[in-house]
Amino acid sequence: MKKIYEFINHIGSITLLFLEAFKFVFIKPPKPKHIIKNMAEIGANAAPLIAITGFFTGGVLVVETYPTFHQFNAEFLIGALVSLSLSRELSPVLVALLVTARSGSAMAANIGTMRITEQIDALEVMAVNPIRYLITPRLIASVIVVPLLTILSIASGILGGYFVATELYSINPYLYLEKMKDFTELYDILGGLYKSAVFAVIITTISTYFGYVAKGGAEGVGKATTTAVVVSSVLILILDYFLTALIY
Numbered sequence: 001m002k003k004i005y006e007f008i009n010h011i012g013s014i015t016l017l018f019l020e021a022f023k024f025v026f027i028k029p030p031k032p033k034h035i036i037k038n039m040a041e042i043g044a045n046a047a048p049l050i051a052i053t054g055f056f057t058g059g060v061l062v063v064e065t066y067p068t069f070h071q072f073n074a075e076f077l078i079g080a081l082v083s084l085s086l087s088r089e090l091s092p093v094l095v096a097l098l099v100t101a102r103s104g105s106a107m108a109a110n111i112g113t114m115r116i117t118e119q120i121d122a123l124e125v126m127a128v129n130p131i132r133y134l135i136t137p138r139l140i141a142s143v144i145v146v147p148l149l150t151i152l153s154i155a156s157g158i159l160g161g162y163f164v165a166t167e168l169y170s171i172n173p174y175l176y177l178e179k180m181k182d183f184t185e186l187y188d189i190l191g192g193l194y195k196s197a198v199f200a201v202i203i204t205t206i207s208t209y210f211g212y213v214a215k216g217g218a219e220g221v222g223k224a225t226t227t228a229v230v231v232s233s234v235l236i237l238i239l240d241y242f243l244t245a246l247i248y
Contacts, residue, residue, distance in 0.1 A: 007062075008126060011203065013148055013217065014209050017131065017135070017208070018099070020131050021131050021132075021136045021139050022136075024129070024131065024136040025139070025140060028132060030132060030133070030137040033070045034137040035141050038138050038141035039141040041106070041141075041148065042138075042141055043148060043202045045059075046098065046099060046102055046103065049098060050095055050098060050149045050152050050153050051153070053094060054086070054094070054152065054153035054155070054156035054157040055159060055160035057091075057153075057157050058086060058159065058160030058162075058164070059163065061078075061085055061086075061090075062161045062165045062168075063164060063168075063207075065078055066078060066165075066169050066219070069081075070129065075177035076179050077183075078161070078176065078178045078226070079158075079161070079162070079171075079175070079176035079177060079178075080160060080179045080184065082157065082161035082180070083180040084183040086157040087188045087191075087192045088191060089240075089244070090157070091157060092150050092192045092195040092196045093199075093236065093237070093240055094153065095150045095153050096146065096200075096236045097233055097236060099142075099199075100203050100232045100233055100236065101208070101229060103203070103218055104204075104207035104229055105207070105225050105228065106207050107138060107207040107211060107228075108214075108224050108225040108228035108229075109211065109221055109224075109225045111135075111211030111212055111214075112211035112212075112220065112221035112224045112225065113212075115212060115215070116215070116216075116217060116218070130212075134208070135204070138208060139204045139205070142200035142204040143197050143201060146197065146199060146200035146203070147193040147196040147197055148215065149196075150192060150193060154192070158180070162176060162177070191248060194243070195243050195244075198239065198243060202232060202235050203232050203236075206228055206231050206232045207228040207229075207234065210224040210225075210228040211224055211228065
């Protein structure tokens, strides 16, 4: 019974935290320099990792699917498969999980450390709203950057798939690109970007919440960071199903 109560309490607290952070997007929004700083921390530093991961994901898709397509003499459709798989599903989810592991954990640890060392209490004493100062800039930055990282992942994945398909399996480059354009619509890409924006909200809200309520010294910060990553990852995979069913 205690676990159920704690679960409901967390849901309510997370919702209230998000609503207050979202409010400050429009009312007394944070300074642009704070948003840009968080965008650099979340996006610029993660871009090489996202590009490498996307490239090899596209290559793996070709390696895994080529034998089956080859049986039906349909190798020219592999480009469409790679493009659709990356745009709709793989890139949004992989980027979200990578951002969770890298930036979400950093958010939880950073804010958790500030809570443990009473820096958040100091902000409140100085009449500075900690949610507006610490969480809203991260929320805005994530919603901007995560879809951009998803675009990078899609592009690098298509490039990786193209390289493997044309160089390793000698698939006609023209057919690879032509079928990709024939089967992939703007709606497919926009759906993936919409997913990414929702995932960005989940990552930021969950990670900052568990950091914000951290207690118990250094051990508490570690526990908050681990919990934030696990909960965010599980919610991303659960929401992915419902968003896919809703969008497509």
